[in-house]
Amino acid sequence: xxxxxxxxxxxxxxxxxxxxxxxxxxxxxxxxxxxxxxxxxxxxxxxxxxxxxxxxxxxxxxxxxxxxxxxxxxxxxxxxxxxxxxxxxxxxxxxxxxxxxxxxxxxxxxxxxxxxxxxxxxxxxxxxxxxxxxxxxxxxxxxxxxxxxxxxxxxxxxxxxxxxxxxxxxxxxxxxxxxxxxxxxxxxxxxxxxxxxxxxxxxxxxxxxxxxxxxxxxxxxxxxxxxxxxxxxxxxxxxxxxxxxxxxxxxxxxxxxxxxxxxxxxxxxxxxxxxxxxxxxxxxxxxxxxxxxxxxxxxxxxxxxxxxxxxxxxxxxxxxxx
Amino acid sequence: xxxxxxxxxxxxxxxxxxxxxxxxxxxxxxxxxxxxxxxxxxxxxxxxxxxxxxxxxxxxxxxxxxxxxxxxxxxxxxxxxxxxxxxxxxxxxxxxxxxxxxxxxxxxxxxxxxxxxxxxxxxxxxxxxxxxxxxxxxxxxxxxxxxxxxxxxxxxxxxxxxxxxxxxxxxxxxxxxxxxxxxxxxxxxxxxxxxxxxxxxxxxxxxxxxxxxxxxxxxxxxxxxxxxxxxxxxxxxxxxxxxxxxxxxxxxxxxxxxxxxxxxxxxxxxxxxxxxxxxxxxxxxxxxxxxxxxxxxxxxxxxxxxxxxxxxxxxxxxxxxx
Numbered sequence: 001x002x003x004x005x006x007x008x009x010x011x012x013x014x015x016x017x018x019x020x021x022x023x024x025x026x027x028x029x030x031x032x033x034x035x036x037x038x039x040x041x042x043x044x045x046x047x048x049x050x051x052x053x054x055x056x057x058x059x060x061x062x063x064x065x066x067x068x069x070x071x072x073x074x075x076x077x078x079x080x081x082x083x084x085x086x087x088x089x090x091x092x093x094x095x096x097x098x099x100x101x102x103x104x105x106x107x108x109x110x111x112x113x114x115x116x117x118x119x120x121x122x123x124x125x126x127x128x129x130x131x132x133x134x135x136x137x138x139x140x141x142x143x144x145x146x147x148x149x150x151x152x153x154x155x156x157x158x159x160x161x162x163x164x165x166x167x168x169x170x171x172x173x174x175x176x177x178x179x180x181x182x183x184x185x186x187x188x189x190x191x192x193x194x195x196x197x198x199x200x201x202x203x204x205x206x207x208x209x210x211x212x213x214x215x216x217x218x219x220x221x222x223x224x225x226x227x228x229x230x231x232x233x234x235x236x237x238x239x240x241x242x243x244x245x246x247x248x249x250x251x252x253x254x255x256x257x258x259x260x261x262x263x264x265x266x267x268x269x270x271x272x273x274x275x276x277x278x279x280x281x282x283x284x285x286x287x288x289x290x291x292x293x294x295x296x297x298x299x300x301x302x303x304x305x306x307x308x309x310x311x312x313x314x315x316x317x318x319x320x321x322x
Numbered sequence: 323x324x325x326x327x328x329x330x331x332x333x334x335x336x337x338x339x340x341x342x343x344x345x346x347x348x349x350x351x352x353x354x355x356x357x358x359x360x361x362x363x364x365x366x367x368x369x370x371x372x373x374x375x376x377x378x379x380x381x382x383x384x385x386x387x388x389x390x391x392x393x394x395x396x397x398x399x400x401x402x403x404x405x406x407x408x409x410x411x412x413x414x415x416x417x418x419x420x421x422x423x424x425x426x427x428x429x430x431x432x433x434x435x436x437x438x439x440x441x442x443x444x445x446x447x448x449x450x451x452x453x454x455x456x457x458x459x460x461x462x463x464x465x466x467x468x469x470x471x472x473x474x475x476x477x478x479x480x481x482x483x484x485x486x487x488x489x490x491x492x493x494x495x496x497x498x499x500x501x502x503x504x505x506x507x508x509x510x511x512x513x514x515x516x517x518x519x520x521x522x523x524x525x526x527x528x529x530x531x532x533x534x535x536x537x538x539x540x541x542x543x544x545x546x547x548x549x550x551x552x553x554x555x556x557x558x559x560x561x562x563x564x565x566x567x568x569x570x571x572x573x574x575x576x577x578x579x580x581x582x583x584x585x586x587x588x589x590x591x592x593x594x595x596x597x598x599x600x601x602x603x604x605x606x607x608x609x610x611x612x613x614x615x616x617x618x619x620x621x622x623x624x625x626x627x628x629x630x631x632x633x634x635x636x637x638x639x640x641x642x643x644x
Contacts, residue, residue: 047428080421081421084423087424087450088425098423099403102406106407109370123411
């Protein structure tokens with residue numbers, strides 16, 4: 001696959017949806033030109049191990065080791081350790097695979113030795129042969145807290161243990177005021193020729209990145225086109241609870257709330273053809289809109305969607321220049 | 323198998339050799355009458371996890387989950403996590419199995435939460451269905467340090483990484499003066515009707531237990547017979563570096579140095595028939611001696627050796643009473 005020189009591309013990313021888009025972007029953009037800023041507000045500690053689900057999904061996908069069907073973990077991984085933990089009465093609702101455990105063991109040990117998450121992530125990318133610049137959003141600690149009728153839940157408790165069933169009353173990013181963007185994050189936004197917002201959950205994946213001090217302002221100031229891919233298709237996400245969260249928070253799931261959540265910084269939005277009835281409303285909000293099949297079941301579809309995003313960014317740039 | 327009421331039995335134990343004897347003792351003695359005091363001076367931290375090799379070998383053996391051929395770890399375990407760690411450049415010479423990892427993850431998390439090793443070990447015994455009272459020798463930190471021409475080595479570095487090749491100049495138990503015997507250890511020695519010293523390495527397995535404040539004195543004071551099984555057969559251990567250590571330290575490997583190391587507390591010694599030429603010299607040291615095939619390749623041989631130890635203890639008791 002020919003990788004054109006499209007300039008520097010920076011992608012704001014959550015987990016699975018982002019990984020699927022990135023699979024396509026990486027096929028079109030040289031790794032040295034591509035930076036991914038990954039949500040870490042879903043990070044959690046299981047059995048004493050620091051787990052960064054979105055970082056891992058991105059690294060595993062870009063290295064070709066991910067389990068594409070399941071959307072998390074490594075292809076062909078086994079679950080002997082986590083099953084054996086059950087003997088001791090330990091919680092094991094968060095399914096850590098055996099090979100996957102190596103990632104968390106290494107990360108936890110390095111963090112405990114005082115190395116920042118960004119340095120550990122860079123070492124892991126090297127270990128997995130990933131040449132794309134993958135940055136955790138922060139070396140500080142930010143945690144998404146879901147306020148529900150069952151009380152405060154960490155995001156993984158809400159999503160994995162409770163299967164996203166509780167009503168979401170509100171979402172908070174604990175630590176967001178004191179955490180700083182990781183080294184390179186603001187520069188990657190400021191120096192980008194294109195900024196992409198991946199089809200990730202706007203509340204719990206993209207929201208924390210935008211909430212970090214200076215990130216939203218840098219995106220507003222950016223002269224580069226900022227283009228998002230809507231994570232919803234016909235009002236439903238491919239994966240995850242974005243639609244339930246929207247409903248819980250009094251929004252009708254569609255590309256419109258997505259556009260509204262990003263309205264101060266967004267130039268263009270790629271939506272699924274199933275949502276083409278929203279094109280006019282989105283254009284009225286001042287956005288350039290492209291429609292395509294955004295379900296990225298195959299690498300070829302990932303590349304097609306990535307191409308659509310690059311093309312929309314071009315048309316935004318052309319319009320700004322004219 | 324009929325389990326006779328032989329009174330309370332307390333066994334001082336290292337890893338594999340001890341586990342093989344205990345397999346037999348557990349077949350003859352009721353679990354509520356059997357206490358094992360296990361060496362923890364070999365404990366080490368790998369990838370941030372607290373590993374207690376001797377405790378694990380004992381627990382895995384008594385639960386029937388051990389790999390009897392290998393002498394460590396769980397039967398049928400896989401090594402996906404430790405192999406995957408190699409990708410990140412982590413040391414992986416200490417082979418932790420995937421199911422085995424669960425033990426270390428649980429232990430590490432519990433220790434970090436402030437629970438003492440003895441409580442964690444009791445919880446693990448319950449989880450594995452082990453009814454024998456398994457006590458780590460101490461809740462404090464004692465570490466065997468091997469001084470060699472390559473410098474100071476932890477015991478696992480010496481044994482596993484360096485394959486016991488370096489010359490042993492001296493052996494130290496770091497922390498032995500401040501560590502206290504775990505709750506129940508001194509009582510188990512004082513209240514025992516029989517004390518057994520397992521066929522474990524006298525320097526690095528039994529030595530640290532005896533080095534703990536009060537243990538050696540309690541054994542000297544004990545009215546119960548104290549009977550050991552020599553870990554050497556024809557001058558060679560079944561497993562481990564006891565013979566090399568003896569030679570390094572200027573001793574000729576045989577039951578004699580074993581008897582000398584325990585001379586202030588020992589009443590009887592079971593030796594292999596291959597070593598019967600040492601019977602007279604041992605008896606001259608005031609010991610009662612029994613000879614048998616001490617290689618415990620099968621559960622039946624373990625039971626036979628355990629029976630020999632119980633019988634020797636009986637004859638010591640009879641002699642003391644007369």
